[in-house]
Amino acid sequence: MIDAICTICSRNFLAQARALTSSYLRHHPGGKVYVLFVDDISGRFDLLKEKFTSVDVRDLRTPGTQDMAARYNIMEFSTAVKPFLLQHLFTLGIDRLVYYDPDIYFFHRTDVVWEALGAHKIVLTPHLLQPLPPGDLADDVERHVITTGAYNLGFLGLRRGMEADSLLRWLGHKTFKWGYLRLPSLFVDQFWADPIPAMFDGVHVLRDPGCNAAWWNLASRPIRREQAAYRCGDSWLKFFHFSGFVPHSPMITAKYPPDKLVALIPADDHRMMVEEYRKALLGAGYDECLKWGYDYRGHVSSLRIPNKT
Numbered sequence: 001m002i003d004a005i006c007t008i009c010s011r012n013f014l015a016q017a018r019a020l021t022s023s024y025l026r027h028h029p030g031g032k033v034y035v036l037f038v039d040d041i042s043g044r045f046d047l048l049k050e051k052f053t054s055v056d057v058r059d060l061r062t063p064g065t066q067d068m069a070a071r072y073n074i075m076e077f078s079t080a081v082k083p084f085l086l087q088h089l090f091t092l093g094i095d096r097l098v099y100y101d102p103d104i105y106f107f108h109r110t111d112v113v114w115e116a117l118g119a120h121k122i123v124l125t126p127h128l129l130q131p132l133p134p135g136d137l138a139d140d141v142e143r144h145v146i147t148t149g150a151y152n153l154g155f156l157g158l159r160r161g162m163e164a165d166s167l168l169r170w171l172g173h174k175t176f177k178w179g180y181l182r183l184p185s186l187f188v189d190q191f192w193a194d195p196i197p198a199m200f201d202g203v204h205v206l207r208d209p210g211c212n213a214a215w216w217n218l219a220s221r222p223i224r225r226e227q228a229a230y231r232c233g234d235s236w237l238k239f240f241h242f243s244g245f246v247p248h249s250p251m252i253t254a255k256y257p258p259d260k261l262v263a264l265i266p267a268d269d270h271r272m273m274v275e276e277y278r279k280a281l282l283g284a285g286y287d288e289c290l291k292w293g294y295d296y297r298g299h300v301s302s303l304r305i306p307n308k309t
Contacts, residue, residue, distance in 0.1 A: 003114060004032040004094045006055075006085060008078045009102040010294040011041045016102040018284035019277065021052045023106040032094075035102075036060075036085045038069075038078055039294055045285075060084045064176045072179060074294045079153070079188040080179035083172035090160050098123075101154035103243055104212075105277050108229055108236045112208050113157055121164060121202030123157030124193065125212040126150055132219045141216045147184050151193040151205075154241050155212050163202050170199075209233035214241035215252050218265065225269040240273070247278040247286055 005024060009017045021033045033052040041047075047054050057065055062084040068077055082099060089097055096117040098110075116123045127145045132138035158164040174192045181188050197203040209221045210232040221233045230237035245252060252265075252274060265273065 001095050002032075002093055003096045003098075004034060004089065005098045005100055006034040006036065006089060007100050007102045007104075008036045008038060008082060008085060010039045010074055010078065011037060011044060012289050012292045012294055013102050014041075014045065014289045014292075015281045015284035015286035017052065018050070019280040020100060020102055020104055020106070021050075022284070023280065024100075025051060027106050027109045034085075034089060036081065038074070038081065044292060055085065055088070057081060060088050062172075068176060068179070073181070076179050076181055076188055079190070080175040082153075082156075082189055083168040083175060086156075086158060087165075087168050087172070090158075090164070095160050096157070097160070098157045099153075099155065100239070101241065101243070103245060104154060104239050104241050105280065106239045107273075108210065108238045110211070110238045112238065113206065113211065116204050116206055117157050117159045120204035121159050121161060122167060122196065122200055123204050123206050124151045124196065125155045125206050127152050127214075128217055128220065129207055129209060130220050138219065141219070144216060148187040149190040149193050151190070151196070152212055152214070152241070153190040153193050154243070157206075159202075163200055167196065167200050208235050208238070210235035210238040212239065212241055213237060214243055218252075223265045223269060223273065225266070225272060230269070230273060240277075242277055245277065245281075247281045 007017055007020055017035045021035070024033060025031050034055055035050075035052045036055040036057060038057050041054075057069075060081065062081070065081065065084070068080045072080055086097060086099060096114060098113060098117070113123065127148075127150060128142070132141060158167070171189065171192060175189045178186060178191075179188050180186045197205065213221050213223065213232050223230055223232050223237060225231075242252065252270070
């Protein structure tokens with residue numbers, strides 16, 4: 001059984017991809033990590049010195065890639081090519097494959113994910129596992145979930161086979177045409193995840209609170225430090241989704257008022273958790289990578305996209 005994980009990023013998100021890779025390999029020695037870059041990385045760093053295996057967007061051999069690069073912004077483009085990356089990696093002989101957003105960081109082994117993929121064909125993680133305690137935070141978060149979808153596609157697990165192929169063909173068609181961020185009607189690929197359990201066989205909703213914990217579900221997944229690791233509810237914290245994190249800020253996310261989030265993690269535990277990720281990003285060259293920006297225009301040119309009129 002050949003297992004691998006993958007992520008997608010632009011060059012200015014290289015530090016996040018490095019932190020994801022290092023944290024995953026620390027808990028899964030010998031694991032395999034693939035990173036798809038959606039813009040030009042030439043001359044900026046040495047791929048041979050990285051711990052991951054890189055994939056160029058042109059390797060996907062997807063006829064619509066050029067068109068998507070021209071139409072979509074960085075977030076839209078990165079999510080739109082996800083089905084095509086997964087299809088490409090399955091052709092390499094991988095049996096079980098998991099996509100993680102680049103701003104995810106691992107604190108523990110993810111055996112529960114691989115076990116789920118041993119028994120099921122498709123694995124999803126929900127944004128929320130239960131209703132949040134009543135209040136303004138619950139109202140804000142639950143409205144956010146209703147708008148963006150029940151499942152967070154910063155994680156997607158697939159086992160090679162006909163059902164995964166069918167899902168990726170269907171999802172690729174949707175992201176090629178409708179992978180836009182246009183709330184409230186569209187939220188990139190995640191908008192299309194809600195019907196997956198009804199439309200495909202072998203779908204498993206992974207309800208482990210330690211998988212895909214994030215700022216939006218902290219109210220129902222309290223985190224505390226224990227035995228040099230972290231507990232998340234009644235489970236070990238496997239991976240945390242640091243969406244919106246800025247390493248020069250003391251908070252888990254810059255997207256939400258800090259006073260509503262700090263109370264959900266003990267102060268010392270919050271500091272240790274955030275500090276570990278901050279050090280990982282800064283040590284991975286965050287400040288330098290951020291200067292590179294995202295310039296798909298040069299990449300589009302190299303893909304020989306005809307001029308639009």
